[in-house]
Amino acid sequence: MSGTFAGRVGAPMPAEGSLAFRVLHGDVRAAARLMRLIDDALPEAEVALRALFPHTGRAQLVGITGNPGAGKSTLVDRIVALLRKQGKTVGVLAVDPTSPFTGGAILGDRIRMQDHALDPGVFIRSLATRGQLGGLSRATSDCARVLDAMGKDVVLIETVGVGQDEVEVCKLAHTTVVVVVPGLGDDVQAIKAGILEVADVFAVNKSDREGSDRTVRDLRHMLELNHIVADGQIEWEIPIVKTVAAKDEGVELLWGQISKHYDSLRAGPGLMKRETARARSELVEILRERLLHVALTRLRQRGGELDELATRVARREVDPYGIADAATNSPDLR
Amino acid sequence: MSGTFAGRVGAPMPAEGSLAFRVLHGDVRAAARLMRLIDDALPEAEVALRALFPHTGRAQLVGITGNPGAGKSTLVDRIVALLRKQGKTVGVLAVDPTSPFTGGAILGDRIRMQDHALDPGVFIRSLATRGQLGGLSRATSDCARVLDAMGKDVVLIETVGVGQDEVEVCKLAHTTVVVVVPGLGDDVQAIKAGILEVADVFAVNKSDREGSDRTVRDLRHMLELNHIVADGQIEWEIPIVKTVAAKDEGVELLWGQISKHYDSLRAGPGLMKRETARARSELVEILRERLLHVALTRLRQRGGELDELATRVARREVDPYGIADAATNSPDLR
Numbered sequence: 233m234s235g236t237f238a239g240r241v242g243a244p245m246p247a248e249g250s251l252a253f254r255v256l257h258g259d260v261r262a263a264a265r266l267m268r269l270i271d272d273a274l275p276e277a278e279v280a281l282r283a284l285f286p287h288t289g290r291a292q293l294v295g296i297t298g299n300p301g302a303g304k305s306t307l308v309d310r311i312v313a314l315l316r317k318q319g320k321t322v323g324v325l326a327v328d329p330t331s332p333f334t335g336g337a338i339l340g341d342r343i344r345m346q347d348h349a350l351d352p353g354v355f356i357r358s359l360a361t362r363g364q365l366g367g368l369s370r371a372t373s374d375c376a377r378v379l380d381a382m383g384k385d386v387v388l389i390e391t392v393g394v395g396q397d398e399v400e401v402c403k404l405a406h407t408t409v410v411v412v413v414p415g416l417g418d419d420v421q422a423i424k425a426g427i428l429e430v431a432d433v434f435a436v437n438k439s440d441r442e443g444s445d446r447t448v449r450d451l452r453h454m455l456e457l458n459h460i461v462a463d464g465q466i467e468w469e470i471p472i473v474k475t476v477a478a479k480d481e482g483v484e485l486l487w488g489q490i491s492k493h494y495d496s497l498r499a500g501p502g503l504m505k506r507e508t509a510r511a512r513s514e515l516v517e518i519l520r521e522r523l524l525h526v527a528l529t530r531l532r533q534r535g536g537e538l539d540e541l542a543t544r545v546a547r548r549e550v551d552p553y554g555i556a557d558a559a560t561n562s563p564d565l566r
Numbered sequence: 567m568s569g570t571f572a573g574r575v576g577a578p579m580p581a582e583g584s585l586a587f588r589v590l591h592g593d594v595r596a597a598a599r600l601m602r603l604i605d606d607a608l609p610e611a612e613v614a615l616r617a618l619f620p621h622t623g624r625a626q627l628v629g630i631t632g633n634p635g636a637g638k639s640t641l642v643d644r645i646v647a648l649l650r651k652q653g654k655t656v657g658v659l660a661v662d663p664t665s666p667f668t669g670g671a672i673l674g675d676r677i678r679m680q681d682h683a684l685d686p687g688v689f690i691r692s693l694a695t696r697g698q699l700g701g702l703s704r705a706t707s708d709c710a711r712v713l714d715a716m717g718k719d720v721v722l723i724e725t726v727g728v729g730q731d732e733v734e735v736c737k738l739a740h741t742t743v744v745v746v747v748p749g750l751g752d753d754v755q756a757i758k759a760g761i762l763e764v765a766d767v768f769a770v771n772k773s774d775r776e777g778s779d780r781t782v783r784d785l786r787h788m789l790e791l792n793h794i795v796a797d798g799q800i801e802w803e804i805p806i807v808k809t810v811a812a813k814d815e816g817v818e819l820l821w822g823q824i825s826k827h828y829d830s831l832r833a834g835p836g837l838m839k840r841e842t843a844r845a846r847s848e849l850v851e852i853l854r855e856r857l858l859h860v861a862l863t864r865l866r867q868r869g870g871e872l873d874e875l876a877t878r879v880a881r882r883e884v885d886p887y888g889i890a891d892a893a894t895n896s897p898d899l900r
Contacts, residue, residue: 243882278887285885299633504880511879511886512872516858518890519865523857524850526894531853538846545845546838548577551619552845553612556852560860 243286251276252283255381260355263382267357270374281374284381289507291323291380292494295402297391297430298411303437306477307411307486308390312354314487315386321353323379323387327372327401355379369400370517373510376404402430404510406503407493409486411435412451415443431470433489439474439482448472468496531559577620585610586617589715594689597716601691604708615708618715623841625657625714626828629739631725631764636745637771640811641820642724646688648821649720655687657713657721661706661735689713703734704851707844710738736764738844740837741827743820745769746785749777765804767823773808773816782806802830865893 246252254262269277296304296311308324315322359372372389379387391401402408410431436447451472471489475482497503528538544550580586588596603611630638630645642658649656693706706723713721725735736742744765770781785806805823809816831837862872878884 282885282887285887286882289882504877507880508873508876512876515872515876515879515886515889518886519861519893520854520858522890522894523861524854527853527857528850538849539842542842542846542849543838545849546841548620548623551616552849552852553616553619555849556856559853560856 246280246283250280250283252280252381255280255284255378256287256383258382260352260382263355263378264357266378267375270371270378271359273371277374281377284377288377288380291376291384292386293376293380293389293405293407294386294490294494295389295391295405295408295430296411297402297408298435298437299413300392302411302413303477304390304392304411307435307437307475307483308388310477310480310483311388311487313480314483316351316353320385321383322355323376323382323384324354324356325372325375325379325387325389326356326358327368327389327391355382355384369404370514370521372401373404373514373517399430400513403513406497406506407432407490409433409435409490411437412447413438414441414447432468432493433486434470434472435475435482435486436472437475437477440476440479444474448474468493527559531555580614580617584614584617586614586715589614589618589712590621590717592716594686594716597689597712598691600712601709604705604712605693607705611708615711618711622711622714625710625718626720627710627714627723627739627741628720628824628828629723629725629736629742629764630745631736631742632745632769632771633747634726636747637811638724638726638745641745641769641771641809641817642722644811644814644817645722645821647814648817650685650687654719655717656689657710657716657718658688658690659706659709659713659721659723660690660692661702661723661725689716689718703738704848704855706735707738707848707851733764734847737847740831740840741766741824743767743769743824745771746781747772748775748781766802766827767820768804768806769809769816769820770806771809771811774810774813778808782808802827861893865889 246256251262251266255266266277266280269280294311296308298304305326308326312322312324357375359368359375376387376389389401389405408430410433412434414436434451436444436451438444439447455470473482473486473489475486477483497506531538531541541550541555545552545555580590585596585600589600600611600614603614628645630642632638639660642660646656646658691709693702693709710721710723723735723739742764744767746768748770768785770778770785772778773781789804807816807820807823809820811817831840865872865875875884875889879886879889
């Protein structure tokens with residue numbers, strides 16, 4: 233299966249034996265190494281990513297998000313199994329934008345994926361936040377690009393939670409599945425929180441639980457209230473699919489809807505629009521990151537180390553806006 | 567009640583009649599106007615914020631976070647009532663880092679706060695995300711500063727969810743309360759997700775529900791496992807308080823723990839450390855935002871509009887790293 237963008241025609245092949253070359257040839261160890269470089273935000277990563285860039289754009293990117301406890305990992309596990317049966321190769325990025333303390337959560341989930349551990353057609357990787365100076369969606373985007381360059385047909389991006397970070401991560405995907413569970417509270421607040429904007433497909437997982445019909449009804453009602461037609465790019469009525477991932481129920485139906493959405497995107501200008509939106513936010517992120525380094529260097533030259541300055545701000549001796557002025561208001565920066 | 571930082575001694579008073587002047591004198595309409603300016607990221611906001619800055623640092627900042635449906639709004643409502651009984655003035659910032667679609671969620675919650683609508687000692691304000699170019703934690707920080715400058719004794723910052731955004735927002739507070747509810751799922755994943763790092767106090771809300779003892783036990787176990795002593799700045803064993811906000815149970819106990827934590831901070835170097843950490847991340851945010859504008863202007867001058875460039879990236883004609891190079895790799899930006 234190949235997408236619309238099969239890479240730029242006549243793109244130069246990276247030098248033989250280089251990291252990029254090895255990734256393009258599906259070398260698992262090279263891919264793992266590049267992802268580590270990305271995680272650590274090392275400059276070597278960028279060299280390889282630039283070389284890979286013209287060769288990317290083939291993979292189908294699917295985001296899976298939802299509140300903690302919704303059963304996303306199990307669902308991803310089942311989707312992987314289904315795709316493997318269809319002969320597709322799969323990459324999985326499990327994004328946990330949380331503290332180092334909670335690394336165990338993802339690790340525990342990944343144990344469920346161990347069925348796929350020995351399958352060379354599956355590549356699984358967990359990504360955690362790199363703290364304030366790095367961008368999680370940036371790292372995720374870069375890692376998805378590595379899986380794409382490796383030749384994976386489908387890249388599943390699983391994110392924990394539904395905050396702004398997850399929304400950003402979901403914007404990387406062609407299709408975003410929002411997973412909810414029945415009876416999450418007396419109100420539907422859990423469903424409201426910022427996810428309508430990114431949902432292309434809803435999965436009501438654990439739908440053998442009481443209240444699943446009500447959840448479906450509430451979701452449908454909410455979609456109608458908000459007149460949501462998936463970001464206006466294509467004619468698409470957001471489907472709501474009932475699943476019981478633990479029993480492997482509804483997974484084929486769900487994947488059917490995901491495929492249908494992707495096909496609709498590819499049939500029109502939708503795919504290009506999504507790719508452009510993604511490129512736009514990626515550009516902004518890269519610029520932001522670079523310029524921060526510029527600014528910190530400049531601060532150091534002109535005002536002092538960040539920590540010193542922060543102490544002076546905490547003491548109310550200087551205000552942060554004034555410091556930012558000093559760092560940016562020079563004629564060469566206007 | 568006044569904190570350690572009563573503002574810089576001898577700080578100049580803003581010009582009479584100016585927005586900052588009026589905010590300092592507790593003018594509600596001026597404060598609302600300044601917050602709108604902050605929300606819209608207008609330059610006038612910065613002028614006023616700079617004038618206010620030396621007069622801030624008195625308010626006690628308390629963050630309330632937790633998953634959707636945990637009953638945070640009700641809890642905040644009860645805390646406000648308690649503080650008002652104690653004669654304290656209160657500001658509330660309800661942060662919903664979600665889409666414009668979901669504005670209704672916050673609005674609905676705020677209706678519960680209507681008891682306080684006519685009380686001049688309470689100022690309530692909802693904040694939503696301003697999209698990718700603005701920083702939510704930056705806007706929240708600025709608005710908290712306005713409430714502080716207005717003379718509010720306590721500022722409560724309520725955030726929906728527990729993603730990285732919320733973690734950033736919580737770092738603004740002196741004390742962060744994480745609200746959980748019993749029986750959120752078969753696993754304690756809901757509790758794990760990135761919140762241990764920011765919690766100074768746990769509230770197990772809706773604790774009249776089944777399983778609340780187990781939730782308390784699980785939390786305690788997790789804290790022990792992770793050897794958490796609230797960010798190492800003070801000797802502080804994170805307390806777990808059972809509440810039933812809807813019945814006004816446990817709220818005084820909870821506030822007691824919040825006060826105790828704040829007092830511990832103030833008794834030692836903890837408060838200054840938190841203020842410094844906050845100033846540090848604020849400085850980074852301000853710099854980032856400014857420099858992004860610089861870079862976008864530069865892109866426009868040298869390469870083209872962002873949208874054009876994004877389209878070229880989507881077509882794989884150029885790579886985003888190359889564009890960032892063009893925008894930042896000039897001698898004056900090193």
